[in-house]
Each structure stands twice: as C-alpha cells, then as structure tokens.
Amino acid sequence: MLQKIRGTEDVQAELYDLVTANEISKTIKHPFKNILKKKYRPQLVMAVVIPFFQQSAMVTGAAGLSMTFLSLLIIDKVGRRTIFTIGGVQMFVSQMLVGAVMAGKLGDHGGLSKGYGYLVLILICSYVAGFGLSWGPLGWLIPSEIFPLEIRSAGQSITVAVGFLFTFIVAQTFLEMLCHLKAGTFFFFGGWVGVMTVFVYLFLPETKNVPIETMDRIWKQHWYWRRYVSEEDDTEVNFDTRYLDL
Template sequence: MAPYNYRGMFNILFQLMITIGILCANVINYLTAEISGGWGWRVSLGLAGVPALIILVASFFLSDTPNSLVERGMEDEAKTLLKRIRGVDDVEAEFDYDMIQARNEARLVKHPWRNLMRRRCYRPQLAMSILIPFFQQFTGINVIMFYAPVLFKTLGFGGSASLMSAIITGAVNMFATGVSIYGSDRWGRRSLFLEGGIQMLIFQVAIAALIGSKFGITGNVTEIPTSFASVVVTCICIYVAGFAWSWGPLGWLYPSEIFPLEIRSAAQSVTVAVNMLATFVVGQFFLSMLCAMKYGLFIFFAFFVVVMTVFCYFFMPETKNIPIEEMTQVWRSHWFWKRFMNDPNDPVNLVIGMSRFEDKA
C-alpha cells in the first residue's frame, strides 16, 4: 500500500515497532523478576495477552489493499481505496499500468508453487527468498545475544545480568533501526546491506580476538578487568547496531518487494520458512558449537558474513524507488540474473510483448 518512494520507511517502521515491543517485554521481564514470592513470571506471561487482544480487535478494522481487491476483480473498490490512500484523484497511471497489468500477468500463472521452481522465470527471486533469510540468521546475531549476559555480569549486574543485557542490547537494536528507517529510501537497500555486513564483520572478528586473547581455548580465567569487559560490550553494541540498520530490517524488506504478484504469496512463504528453519538450527546447535569451538564460533559466523556481503555486492540489485509492479525489469537488466529471465515461453513475457505492441499501435 505504501508509495514506492516511501516503501522502505513504512516497511521498516514495522520492524521498529517489533524492536520497541521486544524492549518493552525485556523491561517487563526485568521488573517482574523482582517481585517476591516467585510469581512474577505469571504477570509477565499474562501481560503478553494484552497486545494479542489489541491485534485481534484491530484486525476487524484493517483495510484491504488495492492490489488484493484488483486480484479479486473488485476494480471500482480498488480504485476508490487507492485514491484515498494516495490522497489524489489522478491515479489512472498507477492503477491501469501497474496494478491491472500486474493482475493480468498473475492470472496467466496457474500454479505459483510450480512456477516458482522454474529455472527460466523466477530463479533470481527464489534465490533471494532462500539466501537472504538464511544469511540473516547466520550473521551470528543470536550468538552475540546469547553470549552477552556473561560479559555484562562482569560489569556488576549480578544475578540480573541476562535481563539487564537484554535491555541494553534491545535499546541499541531499537535506536539503530531508526537509521534504516531514515536511510533505506535515501541511501538504498544495497548500500545498507554492504555497510552493515562490513561493520558486523569487523566487530565480530574484534570480539573473537578479544575473547580469545583473554579466555584462550580453555575458557578459564580468574578475573576479568572491568575495562576489558567494557571494550567487549562496546563492540557487541556496535555489532548489534550494524545488524539493526541492515540485515535485521532489510532481511524482511528486500524479499517483500522483489516478487511479482503471481508468485508473491508462495515466495514469501519460502522466505518465512527458511528464516524459521535457520533460527531453529542456530538455536539447537549454538551451545554445543560454543563448547567445542570457544571463541572460534565467532570466526565461524564471520565467514558467513563475508560470503553474504560478497553476494550482496555482486548479485543484489538496488530496489530503491522502484514500484513493485515493475520489479521484474530489475532482474531482466541485471548482469547475472538476466540469463534466467529470458524464457520465450514465459507467459509474463508474452503479456509484456503484447502490451508494447499495443502501445506502438
């Protein structure tokens, strides 16, 4: 529903609300843990029902989208809604040449799941829907979050170290997301991906070097100076900030805007499924890998940060200020992906060819 030149900002506002919710939840957990009698967890768990109730009630008042209405044949309602969203009456160009044409292309694709796997039509989008969520989880962000409480404890937080560290990293995560809100539509998605990858790589290696120099391969140390812990915590916060304005929000924004209408639902399902699977794998094997690899675990994830940053540099086209309905042309003009977008039997290509013929006529 967002205008294409503000699509990044509105999409990442969604991510900002998530980070605010995470921070609020962490603060609630920290405060309820102080309740005597050991029943504070009931308060924390019960309060989670409040936003759930708000979501449930608000869903009855949620507007449909013009694209969805067009897809279901409700063109008059779609045009009226589009005028209300854009705030102008002249929406013919966007409605006729973007939404209606996208709907016509989508109707030619009868089996979105089957077509999603076709090599000569949607291979770029399929690759992105798999690799971006995979790389997002294999940045090592979960490792950083899990290991942070031990380091914060050395700063004097005592038994509440894990909860306090969650508040600190959650606050950094929230404020850094604002950078992405400001810059995604100004600097572009690709530049933020690249800068965030380089920043995460530098400070992940720095964390590994610092912890390795102090703990070694045994993990035993009698005393950790507060100054040393402060440096490590600062590196962690800078690393989290790099993730928060790049791979955190853009890992959801980029896949959501690159799929044509005819495969959008199927491809988005792939994105979410891969993200959840990668999260599960990291969560299940993290502790075992940490015990076996020690500080080398950070180098392990730094390797993936290198791979994903190189991948972005060579294979990720910029999507800033491009209407979703015209996104297919981005892949057709990319130096690498265009070889997968020239199937003469692709029904979408036939529609585009007919449209160009009619325009010339």
C-alpha cells in the first residue's frame, strides 16, 4: 500500500517507522497520568488553550470553507505558525472595525446606511475568511501533530472536550452579551483574537516538516518550553526485534 501511495518501491524506512510506532503504542499505559508530567507541560497547555481560543473565535460560512481548502493547499509551504498569525491579524482588524462601525453609526437604537451596511458585510466576510484560513482548520490540525504516542489519546481527548465545552459556553452567552455589551461584544471577541494571535506567535513552535515521532525536539529548542522539557527520554520502549529485519 505504501509503495502504491508513494509511487516508489523505496518505502522500507517509512514502513519501519510505522511498525515501530504501532508497537510502541501497544506498550503505553496511563496516558492521562503521563500528560500531567512536567515534560509534557507544553502539550497539556496547547491541548487546553488552542481549542479555547478556537471556540472564542468560532464562525461559520461559505467563505470560511473556501479559505479552509486554501489553507490545506499552502500549509506545508507557508508554515503553521505563519498562517495562524496572518489569519489572526486579519480577524483582529476585521473584528475591531466592525465594532467601531457599530459603535459609531448604530448606537443603541440607530441604523446603518446602505454604504455602512455593505462595509460591515465585507468586514464580516473578511473575518470569516481569516478564520477559515487559520484557526478553523489549524485548531484541529496542530493538536493532532504535537502529542507523542504516550499521551496522544489523552491529549486528543482533552482537546475535543475543551472545544465542546467552550462551544456550549459561547453559544449560551453570546446573545446575552450582545444585549448588554452591544457593539462592545465585537471588541470583546476581537480582544481575544489579539491575545490568541500573540500567544501563538510567542509560544507555539513551528511544526512544518517535523515528523511526528521527532516532535518532542521542537519543544526542547523553544525559548520558553525548554525549561519544562527534560533532555532525558524516560519512556521505556519494548517491541519485537523481528521488525528490525524490515
């Protein structure tokens, strides 16, 4: 199957990596206990923070779907963190401008002229496109890449649970916020977009072209997370040596 997918017969090294990873996964016990270890602090933080930020900026729309396809096409060329940053800046500017227009022209009981109405529509489409380019797809892709085998199941479970939790919270509170904060609602969520963009720029290392089995190295090289990640690998791995003949 690998030979068919890759279009070459030279797949033995990749096959060996897959078999080894499979054997390692069978030896893993207590993933939720492992993820609490100090050396996995970066992954645990990302498992909570990324879905929280993603749901704080959650939007839907056809424009977002189109930009998601574009993101999938360029992600391995441009880089994850770069797309996160570009999309975050686009979302932040769009959100703040919508809030400014609403606050300045709409007020509590006013209305928007046709021109400003079109402007708000364009800004919202820009926001949706920025989300579809960055936080929409990458909010799920990045967590799937950064967890080593011994905590992968726990990390993915935490990511999904946090995402569902904050989806519920945002859905239940948004209309109430809109009634009380009015245009300030856009500034509130725009502020979170700014925070999450800065967070990604400072604390998320670039994972482009980094194999999953060596993902732990990027945390050891990061200016902040290296203080938590030990240079020693205390994972005990035992797998059938007959696979070495591959």
